[in-house]
Amino acid sequence: MNPQANSTILSFEALRDFIEAALSSQGLPQADAYKVATLMAEADMQGSDGHGVIRLPMYIKRIQAGGINKNPVIKVVHERAAMAVVDGDNGMGHLVVSHAVDLAIEKARQCGVAWVSTRFSNHAGPASLYARKPLQHDMLGLYFAVGNANHLPPWGGMDMLLSTNPIAAGIPTADEPPVVLDMATTVAAYGKVKAKAKRGEMMPEGWMIDRQGKPLTDPKRAEEGFLLPIGEHKGYGLALIVGLLAGTLGGAAMGREVVDFNADHVTVTNTGQAILVIDLSAFGDPAVFKHAVDALVKDIRGSEKLPGVDRIWLPGEQSHERRQRYQSGGIPIVNALVTELQSLARELGIAPLI
Amino acid sequence: MNPQANSTILSFEALRDFIEAALSSQGLPQADAYKVATLMAEADMQGSDGHGVIRLPMYIKRIQAGGINKNPVIKVVHERAAMAVVDGDNGMGHLVVSHAVDLAIEKARQCGVAWVSTRFSNHAGPASLYARKPLQHDMLGLYFAVGNANHLPPWGGMDMLLSTNPIAAGIPTADEPPVVLDMATTVAAYGKVKAKAKRGEMMPEGWMIDRQGKPLTDPKRAEEGFLLPIGEHKGYGLALIVGLLAGTLGGAAMGREVVDFNADHVTVTNTGQAILVIDLSAFGDPAVFKHAVDALVKDIRGSEKLPGVDRIWLPGEQSHERRQRYQSGGIPIVNALVTELQSLARELGIAPLI
Numbered sequence: 264m265n266p267q268a269n270s271t272i273l274s275f276e277a278l279r280d281f282i283e284a285a286l287s288s289q290g291l292p293q294a295d296a297y298k299v300a301t302l303m304a305e306a307d308m309q310g311s312d313g314h315g316v317i318r319l320p321m322y323i324k325r326i327q328a329g330g331i332n333k334n335p336v337i338k339v340v341h342e343r344a345a346m347a348v349v350d351g352d353n354g355m356g357h358l359v360v361s362h363a364v365d366l367a368i369e370k371a372r373q374c375g376v377a378w379v380s381t382r383f384s385n386h387a388g389p390a391s392l393y394a395r396k397p398l399q400h401d402m403l404g405l406y407f408a409v410g411n412a413n414h415l416p417p418w419g420g421m422d423m424l425l426s427t428n429p430i431a432a433g434i435p436t437a438d439e440p441p442v443v444l445d446m447a448t449t450v451a452a453y454g455k456v457k458a459k460a461k462r463g464e465m466m467p468e469g470w471m472i473d474r475q476g477k478p479l480t481d482p483k484r485a486e487e488g489f490l491l492p493i494g495e496h497k498g499y500g501l502a503l504i505v506g507l508l509a510g511t512l513g514g515a516a517m518g519r520e521v522v523d524f525n526a527d528h529v530t531v532t533n534t535g536q537a538i539l540v541i542d543l544s545a546f547g548d549p550a551v552f553k554h555a556v557d558a559l560v561k562d563i564r565g566s567e568k569l570p571g572v573d574r575i576w577l578p579g580e581q582s583h584e585r586r587q588r589y590q591s592g593g594i595p596i597v598n599a600l601v602t603e604l605q606s607l608a609r610e611l612g613i614a615p616l617i
Numbered sequence: 618m619n620p621q622a623n624s625t626i627l628s629f630e631a632l633r634d635f636i637e638a639a640l641s642s643q644g645l646p647q648a649d650a651y652k653v654a655t656l657m658a659e660a661d662m663q664g665s666d667g668h669g670v671i672r673l674p675m676y677i678k679r680i681q682a683g684g685i686n687k688n689p690v691i692k693v694v695h696e697r698a699a700m701a702v703v704d705g706d707n708g709m710g711h712l713v714v715s716h717a718v719d720l721a722i723e724k725a726r727q728c729g730v731a732w733v734s735t736r737f738s739n740h741a742g743p744a745s746l747y748a749r750k751p752l753q754h755d756m757l758g759l760y761f762a763v764g765n766a767n768h769l770p771p772w773g774g775m776d777m778l779l780s781t782n783p784i785a786a787g788i789p790t791a792d793e794p795p796v797v798l799d800m801a802t803t804v805a806a807y808g809k810v811k812a813k814a815k816r817g818e819m820m821p822e823g824w825m826i827d828r829q830g831k832p833l834t835d836p837k838r839a840e841e842g843f844l845l846p847i848g849e850h851k852g853y854g855l856a857l858i859v860g861l862l863a864g865t866l867g868g869a870a871m872g873r874e875v876v877d878f879n880a881d882h883v884t885v886t887n888t889g890q891a892i893l894v895i896d897l898s899a900f901g902d903p904a905v906f907k908h909a910v911d912a913l914v915k916d917i918r919g920s921e922k923l924p925g926v927d928r929i930w931l932p933g934e935q936s937h938e939r940r941q942r943y944q945s946g947g948i949p950i951v952n953a954l955v956t957e958l959q960s961l962a963r964e965l966g967i968a969p970l971i
Contacts, residue, residue: 343729375697494847
């Protein structure tokens with residue numbers, strides 16, 4: 264089970280430069296291509312490999328099909344002191360959300376707390392990238408997004424009106440790794456189902472059900488069933504609330520309006536995200552907060568363990584360790600993906616990845 | 618399974634007046650007693666019967682033991698345009714949180730969004746009461762609280778460092794009942810375990826585990842085990858983040874600092890809650906938002922159903938129906954509790970409940 268078996272090790276810079284070249288070749292302005300490439304390579308570097316360079320071929324397909332605005336005018340359409348709605352003009356999601364988070368940080372510095380919603384955004388990679396961004400300012404981030412394909416019905420139903428709508432949170436610490444939660448509101452993200460199918464493995468019971476309400480464990484039959492929410496009706500409720508906050512509130516798509524961006528490369532997705540930024544210094548001395556989190560982290564890590572448990576992890580701790588390891592030792596990219604990227608390079612006429 | 622069997626039907630007013638008299642008899646100022654009594658009776662009226670008048674004997678016990686400040690000076694200790702930290706001075710939680718929510722509504726009207734944290738608060742009843750409060754102002758509420766007893770260990774651990782830390786959300790609608798989510802981050806709240814024990818019933822697998830990690834289904838053995846979080850490590854992560862937001866951020870108790878208020882009636886609990894209020898009018902025309910939510914609600918309710926499912930519910934819809942039914946027809950209070958309240962009335966020298 265060596266995660267680096269069948270993989271090629273690449274440096275962060277090599278990965279970023281390749282993505283940048285690919286996006287530039289399609290007419291994205293160089294500064295924008297660099298920004299998106301950096302965030303995508305950061306996703307791979309923290310082990311969010313379902314949201315990093317693996318998405319490049321699909322992004323390129325969408326750009327080529329005219330489904331992305333290569334020169335968006337990202338602008339604020341509603342604003343008050345502690346909030347804004349940012350219209351992404353159908354640009355790359357990474358650019359739109361980065362814009363939103365930067366604005367929220369600036370507003371939180373003034374008001375203590377700020378909320379920025381996006382509309383006409385697109386898929387932006389892993390939620391944790393954006394929830395983490397306020398950390399360097401001694402601020403706390405909470406991030407909500409509408410997933411880009413509906414695989415979740417309401418509890419008891421069969422119409423897939425909801426997505427895996429994730430919640431992410433980034434909490435500053437003093438000496439410990441930051442506490443970073445990034446979770447879909449379904450038991451498994453749909454990407455995990457596709458990965459099981461690729462590897463020819465069965466899914467555990469509890470990930471999906473079929474149209475009879477029976478467990479569906481063969482990932483090749485995924486189209487015949489639905490994802491299950493965490494905690495049954497509770498996860499359904501959470502997915503709904505996250506969608507209302509990240510989508511409906513900002514005027515973005517939700518429910519039946521959500522475009523399945525795996526199947527449709529042309530229709531404007533009107534993706535919505537929302538970021539809440541909280542400036543610790545408004546609540547007292549940030550050092551007091553951060554040391555309190557550190558103490559809690561140590562208590563949790565030091566908890567007596569259940570039989571058979573080696574270690575108790577904090578949310579974000581495994582990503583943190585991976586980021587440090589990959590930063591110095593390079594990022595493993597599975598060979599099947601490397602091959603796909605090499606053929607993409609030939610197609611786009613850019614330098615190969617390796 | 619008639620929920621009104623073995624129950625006595627009481628009007629909202631009778632219940633409220635009884636609670637008010639009980640609290641007044643212990644020296645709470647009359648306006649405060651009335652406010653707390655109204656919120657407690659509202660809890661019963663929406664069917665949150667684990668958080669209504671059932672808590673009165675314990676509140677009285679805590680007041681008599683000196684564990685509650687009957688004349689608190691509730692004040693803002695940190696403030697910026699879109700946030701505040703409210704110190705509840707160890708007053709009744711209902712008073713402290715009401716104060717916080719009113720302040721957040723006022724600030725959201727100016728800034729579009731506002732966050733208010735509490736410290737030195739106490740148990741305040743069901744989370745949904747407070748998440749619902751902004752609705753009448755065409756505002757949206759998100760509420761987080763630290764539970765008042767730790768029954769949840771970190772995932773893989775046995776030290777009960779976390780509570781059922783609930784999340785609640787109130788989302789305005791046009792003609793539909795508001796969407797109101799109120800959920801513990803554990804599969805079952807601890808009150809449900811105690812109710813099973815009282816009725817001599819077994820718990821389903823998945824609610825609790827014992828110290829071997831095996832399912833614990835006998836609620837009489839609850840002390841030997843722990844609650845399980847929803848979605849395994851995900852619910853653990855959520856409970857932790859909710860606790861950091863509702864507790865640590867505002868300077869309230871979290872982790873090992875949490876006082877078990879069922880066992881200890883004297884120690885200051887330093888309970889923390891947090892409310893986020895979002896003013897719809899800052900995001901565009903509130904009517905557009907509310908009609909979009911209505912349309913989504915109708916799509917969800919009208920979804921094709923799984924075999925054996927009668928009806929698809931929206932979060933908060935069952936409470937809404939119950940509230941309307943109990944408002945006109947009265948609130949059923951189980952007779953065992955009525956007996957307990959009658960003996961409390963004699964003890965306090967106030968008029969009996971019936």
